[in-house]
Amino acid sequence: MNEHPTILGRHRLRVRYGETDQMGVVYHPNYLIWFNESRDALMSGIGIDVAAIERRGYRFPIVEVGCRYLQSARYGDEIEISAVLHYQRVARMNFSFEVRHQTSQRLLATGESVSVVTNADGKLLISLPAELKLAIEQALQRQQEISEHQPKENIS
Amino acid sequence: MNEHPTILGRHRLRVRYGETDQMGVVYHPNYLIWFNESRDALMSGIGIDVAAIERRGYRFPIVEVGCRYLQSARYGDEIEISAVLHYQRVARMNFSFEVRHQTSQRLLATGESVSVVTNADGKLLISLPAELKLAIEQALQRQQEISEHQPKENIS
Amino acid sequence: MNEHPTILGRHRLRVRYGETDQMGVVYHPNYLIWFNESRDALMSGIGIDVAAIERRGYRFPIVEVGCRYLQSARYGDEIEISAVLHYQRVARMNFSFEVRHQTSQRLLATGESVSVVTNADGKLLISLPAELKLAIEQALQRQQEISEHQPKENIS
Amino acid sequence: MNEHPTILGRHRLRVRYGETDQMGVVYHPNYLIWFNESRDALMSGIGIDVAAIERRGYRFPIVEVGCRYLQSARYGDEIEISAVLHYQRVARMNFSFEVRHQTSQRLLATGESVSVVTNADGKLLISLPAELKLAIEQALQRQQEISEHQPKENIS
Numbered sequence: 002m003n004e005h006p007t008i009l010g011r012h013r014l015r016v017r018y019g020e021t022d023q024m025g026v027v028y029h030p031n032y033l034i035w036f037n038e039s040r041d042a043l044m045s046g047i048g049i050d051v052a053a054i055e056r057r058g059y060r061f062p063i064v065e066v067g068c069r070y071l072q073s074a075r076y077g078d079e080i081e082i083s084a085v086l087h088y089q090r091v092a093r094m095n096f097s098f099e100v101r102h103q104t105s106q107r108l109l110a111t112g113e114s115v116s117v118v119t120n121a122d123g124k125l126l127i128s129l130p131a132e133l134k135l136a137i138e139q140a141l142q143r144q145q146e147i148s149e150h151q152p153k154e155n156i157s
Numbered sequence: 158m159n160e161h162p163t164i165l166g167r168h169r170l171r172v173r174y175g176e177t178d179q180m181g182v183v184y185h186p187n188y189l190i191w192f193n194e195s196r197d198a199l200m201s202g203i204g205i206d207v208a209a210i211e212r213r214g215y216r217f218p219i220v221e222v223g224c225r226y227l228q229s230a231r232y233g234d235e236i237e238i239s240a241v242l243h244y245q246r247v248a249r250m251n252f253s254f255e256v257r258h259q260t261s262q263r264l265l266a267t268g269e270s271v272s273v274v275t276n277a278d279g280k281l282l283i284s285l286p287a288e289l290k291l292a293i294e295q296a297l298q299r300q301q302e303i304s305e306h307q308p309k310e311n312i313s
Numbered sequence: 314m315n316e317h318p319t320i321l322g323r324h325r326l327r328v329r330y331g332e333t334d335q336m337g338v339v340y341h342p343n344y345l346i347w348f349n350e351s352r353d354a355l356m357s358g359i360g361i362d363v364a365a366i367e368r369r370g371y372r373f374p375i376v377e378v379g380c381r382y383l384q385s386a387r388y389g390d391e392i393e394i395s396a397v398l399h400y401q402r403v404a405r406m407n408f409s410f411e412v413r414h415q416t417s418q419r420l421l422a423t424g425e426s427v428s429v430v431t432n433a434d435g436k437l438l439i440s441l442p443a444e445l446k447l448a449i450e451q452a453l454q455r456q457q458e459i460s461e462h463q464p465k466e467n468i469s
Numbered sequence: 470m471n472e473h474p475t476i477l478g479r480h481r482l483r484v485r486y487g488e489t490d491q492m493g494v495v496y497h498p499n500y501l502i503w504f505n506e507s508r509d510a511l512m513s514g515i516g517i518d519v520a521a522i523e524r525r526g527y528r529f530p531i532v533e534v535g536c537r538y539l540q541s542a543r544y545g546d547e548i549e550i551s552a553v554l555h556y557q558r559v560a561r562m563n564f565s566f567e568v569r570h571q572t573s574q575r576l577l578a579t580g581e582s583v584s585v586v587t588n589a590d591g592k593l594l595i596s597l598p599a600e601l602k603l604a605i606e607q608a609l610q611r612q613q614e615i616s617e618h619q620p621k622e623n624i625s
Contacts, residue, residue, distance in 0.1 A: 018353065018363075019186060019346050021179035023232055023523075026591075028175045029531045030505075033498035034331050041330065041389075051330075052389035055491075063497045067535040073591065076179055077353075077364035123494075123541065174509065174519075175502050179367075182435075185375045186349075189342035190487050197486065197545075207486075208545035211335075219341045223379040229435065233509075233520035279338075279385065331498065333491035335544055340487045388491055 005095075006141050008086045010043025013103060016078045026073035032110055033066055036098050039084040040114065043096075047140040049133055059130050060123070061094070061116045068112035072102075079103035088137055092118045092128050161251075162297050164242045166199025169259060172234045182229035188266055189222055192254045195240040196270065199252075203296040205289055215286050216279070217250070217272045224268035228258075235259035244293055248274045248284050317407075318453050320398045322355025325415060328390045338385035344422055345378055348410045351396040352426065355408075359452040361445055371442050372435070373406070373428045380424035384414075391415035400449055404430045404440050473563075474609050476554045478511025481571060484546045494541035500578055501534055504566050507552035508582065511564075515608040517601055527598050528591070529562070529584045536580035540570075547571035556605055560586045560596050 014035065022028035041051045051061070074080060081103040087095040093115060100110040118126045128134070170191065178184040197207045207217070230236060237259040243251040249271060256266040274282045284290070326347065334340035353363045363373070386392060393415040399407040405427060412422040430438045440446070482503065490496035509519045519529070542548060549571040555563040561583060568578040586594045596602070 017346065018349055019178055019184045022175055023177035023179065023181045024528055024530060025179045026530075029534065030175065030498040030501035033501065034329065037330055037498075050389065052387065055388075060492055062492065062494075062541075063538065065535075065537045066497065067533075069533045070531065073530075075364065076367075077362065123492075173502065173506055175505060180372055180374060180435075182374075185378065186342040186345035189345060190485060193342075193487060194485050206545065208543065211544075216336055218336060218338075218385075219382065221379075221381045222341065223377075225377045226375065229374075231520065232523075233518065279336075331490055331496045334487055335489035335491065335493045337491045342487065 005087045005089050006144075008043065008047060008088065008137065008140050008144070010039065010046045010084045010086075012039040012042040012082045012084065014038065014080050014082070016074055016076050016080060018076055021076050024073075026075055029068070029070060032068050032070070032100060032112065033114075035080070035082055035100065036066070036068075036084070036096070036112055036114055037063070039082040039098060040096050040116070043084045043086060044133075044136075047136045049136045054130060054133065057130075058121045059126075059133075060119045060121065062119060062123075063114050063116050065115040066112065067114075068110055070110050072107060072109045074100070074102070074109050080109070081106075086137070088141065092126055094129075161243045161245050162300075164199065164203060164244065164293065164296050164300070166195065166202045166240045166242075168195040168198040168238045168240065170194065170236050170238070172230055172232050172236060174232055177232050180229075182231055185224070185226060188224050188226070188256060188268065189270075191236070191238055191256065192222070192224075192240070192252070192268055192270055193219070195238040195254060196252050196272070199240045199242060200289075200292075203292045205292045210286060210289065213286075214277045215282075215289075216275045216277065218275060218279075219270050219272050221271040222268065223270075224266055226266050228263060228265045230256070230258070230265050236265070237262075242293070244297065248282055250285075317399045317401050318456075320355065320359060320400065320449065320452050320456070322351065322358045322396045322398075324351040324354040324394045324396065326350070326392050326394070328386055328388050328392060330388055333388050336385075338387055341380070341382060344380050344382070344412060344424065345426075347392070347394055347412065348378070348380075348396070348408070348424055348426055349375070351394040351410060352408050352428070355396045355398060356445075356448075359448045361448045366442060366445065369442075370433045371438075371445075372431045372433065374431060374435075375426050375428050377427040378424065379426075380410075380422055382422050384419060384421045386412070386414070386421050392421070393418075398449070400453065404438055406441075473555045473557050474612075476511065476515060476556065476605065476608050476612070478507065478514045478552045478554075480507040480510040480550045480552065482506070482548050482550070484542055484544050484548060486544055489544050492541075494543055497536070497538060500536050500538070500568060500580065501582075503548070503550055503568065504534070504536075504552070504564070504580055504582055505531070507550040507566060508564050508584070511552045511554060512601075512604075515604045517604050522598060522601065525598075526589045527594075527601075528587045528589065530587060530591075531582050531584050533583040534580065535582075536578055538578050540575060540577045542568070542570070542577050548577070549574075554605070556609065560594055562597075 020031045083099045098112040176187045237257045239255045241253045254268040332343045393413045395411045397409045410424040488499045549569045551567045553565045566580040
């Protein structure tokens with residue numbers, strides 16, 4: 002997915018007791034909940050309030066998801082999730098995720114998800130809502146400007 | 158709650174892996190999910206399809222819930238939940254629950270919940286939907302008839 | 314529960330997408346997960362790391378819980394939960410909770426839970442772990458000192 | 470994964486209220502919980518009690534999972550999940566899943582997961598527990614015999 006411009010968001014959370022299972026580690030489907038939360042935090046970070054955009058009739062169902070679990074997360078752990086939007090100018094949002102133990106930066110899991118856009122009745126839309134497209138392009142523009150002034154570093 | 162007519166429903170389920178936590182037993186909020194499922198199974202048992210009645214614009218939010226945990230449930234356990242509707246002829250449904258280990262009939266937890274009725278916008282309604290009221294009263298009538306013919310036994 | 318000394322903890326969270334149900338509001342068992350998280354945050358606030366104390370062989374199962382739902386919480390809402398420990402010097406911790414919408418301070422729910430202490434095999438202990446007891450008493454002592462210097466205000 | 474012998478298990482469930490989200494459909498991470506439940510039902514179907522084998526010190530953590538969502542599942546829907554074990558004689562179990570609406574047999578989602586085997590401390594084992602290996606090979610043998618007598622049909 003390297004050819005597309007990307008936007009990075011970082012999200013932090015602490016593992017809840019109920020997120021563990023009897024193996025003593027985080028039950029694996031919970032990583033998808035974290036991915037979802039990180040995606041929304043990224044959106045929020047570029048000025049998109051997912052709750053508000055849903056009230057205007059849009060939905061962003063996930064149509065594909067994958068996760069590879071490398072090391073366990075445990076109750077109380079501080080977790081950092083990097084979400085990267087790979088922007089393709091179509092009504093389909095590809096995200097990739099890295100889940101790390103916050104202090105050690107050990108990589109716990111990687112994953113990806115694909116979201117589409119529908120109206121409130123679930124009908125697939127063929128373009129992103131204008132406000133979302135604008136927010137993404139403005140974020141990319143800001144990144145570009147930062148990159149030109151600080152050529153050796155780019156947040157994504 | 159003894160003074161009101163009651164309807165009993167029994168519901169069975171098997172404990173899922175993800176319902177456990179790192180104590181090795183069922184994480185306590187899951188019992189409320191089981192209560193909810195048992196309530197719906199009871200409704201279904203008297204001919205009410207909760208999904209269908211919601212599509213006609215009714216909602217049955219829970220406004221109060223309580224649970225006392227006596228013994229642990231474990232992954233793979235077959236669980237039996239008795240849900241009892243204490244019918245009060247008002248737009249408020251009081252349920253009580255007993256959670257048992259199916260084979261041993263050991264009592265694992267007891268609980269209760271109160272549901273009200275709202276429209277789709279969350280406005281509180283002051284009477285039960287007619288179809289629900291009818292279904293409850295027919296179920297009570299059937300029970301009454303059974304009780305008259307088999308005076309020593311009553312399913313509730 | 315007024316007669317016992319109390320310790321207050323405040324915990325904030327943002328409602329996750331997956332915490333909603335098809336009524337469009339937070340699914341009611343999730344409040345118990347929030348209570349649990351708030352309890353642990355309070356413990357952490359007085360210097361007790363619940364994960365660490367569990368590794369030393371203690372468990373704090375919840376044996377009783379109740380919740381009353383007053384108003385709905387929605388996806389994206391910033392929530393503030395006040396957890397209050399009502400300290401009774403026995404191996405039983407009574408907590409009460411208030412769930413508020415953070416900005417408006419509207420009260421969404423109230424609840425309470427009772428935790429006991431067991432060893433790793435689930436055997437009930439008749440006294441709190443010494444380190445927990447000490448942490449609670451030190452927190453109460455600090456509060457007392459604050460209270461003496463600022464007589465008109467008390468964090469609990 | 471066609472080259473390996475396969476074992477099929479079917480599992481049925483009814484969508485719980487709390488499995489929906491505010492889109493009015495099943496929240497996507499719940500499919501992974503269903504996959505997990507179906508995997509365990511398949512194991513149970515060939516005579517392996519996952520709870521019991523865990524008590525003997527084995528764990529079967531999932532190291533990789535994927536899901537593609539084709540159509541929505543809704544509250545109250547009867548769901549049928551086909552789980553297929555693709556047996557490779559190594560200490561790694563590859564499963565694939567199909568989630569269908571039970572009555573219409575509409576395909577709702579497909580997925581796959583990979584489980585490894587560890588001891589209770591999380592140490593990776595390089596072979597399956599003997600009892601599991603035996604159960605799988607006996608199930609394959611029974612299938613083979615059925616297949617020889619009814620050449621046109623094979624449950625997998």
